[in-house]
Amino acid sequence: MVNPLPNHAIQIRDVRHRYGDREALRGVSFDVTAGEVFALLGPNGSGKTTLFKLLSTLAPVQSGSLAFFGHDVAREPAVVRSLLGVVFQSPALDKKLRVEENLWCHGRLYGLKGSDLRQRINEGLERFGVADRRRDVVETLSGGLQRRVELAMCLMHQPRVLLLDEPSTGLDPGARADLWRALSEAREQGVTVVATTHLLEEAERADRIAILHQGQLAALDTPEALQASVGGDTITVRTTDPQQLANAITAALDVATLTLDGAVRVEANGATGPELATQLYGRFRDQIDELSIGKPTLEDVFIARTGQRFDN
Template structure:
């Protein structure tokens, strides 16, 4: 856990009828941290986002932001939040600066202070030259930048983003994360939900959510290192049979998934072990590959299933 956390979550449970979306989730997010909630669709991360943003009541457990309980002090919590939803919240029929003006007025800004905040936001996210453009004429990446500028106008302490790069091409996604980095440099704590493995790697820490529970929590580098050395993947028509044969002959732990067997090699033993496996089981192997652990390897190691299987 983190000392003096920006967000504290303790034993949070949430159900939709008979289905448990969250089953006792607990973790902290440090102030000024970029934190990713990573999981496939249906894992529970969006439910957690709704609870953090006060869009849904906490059924069981506790969530607080800078010591303020979301259940007892929702108005205080909302004043500290900037929220970027999966679907854009911009009015596409208004100009860029008109969207920011409306948002600022909702938060009680007016006059010279409102104009200053609009100019500050547009400049921070490099969209000042588009201030008179109608939002509907902007690319998806530019719209996300405008939305970030808008959501930070009231100077929130925490920025929540739900699948922020949905619908963006790779270039726009890179621009988005540069903008998130700018928000972080301003002292804002950032929490983003995502189902994109490569996107989660940009965060300081990652919480992997699986079937409503916390499967792993650490930095991307530490999570990948926890899997071990190289990961050897053996494609075969009979993964269960090959896995059993490897475990029996070499006393190695294997994972059989989706027409393949995965074997983790410790230290730098990957190439030698791959050669040994191919020599002994070549008649059962259609394809062999070796690589460094990825976040998907971490997910498989912690949950026993592929990342996409919950979709």
């Protein structure tokens, strides 16, 4: 058993993982606080799916350590599994069974029976607003309702941590909003929620975000703190020669620039976006084809930390 840090649900230390010659995780370390909604954000190939497999005990730990409430994943996998509820990217429901039949089967796998099992089923269906669909065959439900049934099912054995892999895959915007409201409700019940996602707007709903890039931790903080770390407004300038203009802007105005996708990005540190835009247009009018001003986003954070766009 690992000595757990106070108030920490998950401790991840120097985790590395290889697939042949490819290193999917390269020394990742961070903690997840008990009772928070935590997002693992990254584009495809960032390592978040590999980390999810390690956390859910689906892949062996090759190097480093992972622990849930002090229980080491490699040495105590059975104990760790008893602490987890897991929602996979692909639905785990039997679509030919009724809603309550799925929950009954899941409960029996965890040793629930009799009145206790019936009570857990009723509580789960009520909590996630699907009690009136208990007799419906799963395949007749919408994607959003199926996700709600999965959440009810995975929380039946009262896990301390809920792991979700791309939970909103295939859901429309309304169903995504419903899903994250349900996750917030689970947190209010004392469950720590960890979800992988490649959707920037979805990650903003979390209490804290770990941004992964090429197998490494690129950033870790609250959404607000991450966006504030970028600075002020971000200005994007399109031109025929981005690198030449970027060099000229840096020399003339002493501001940080970045050339990306045929455009120059400038952070308005120490000035408002409109003020810097006026300076840019006044000095480089003949070289500017298009200029836009935006507030910092999580994509701006990703670009600032990695020098690349956030592409799924």
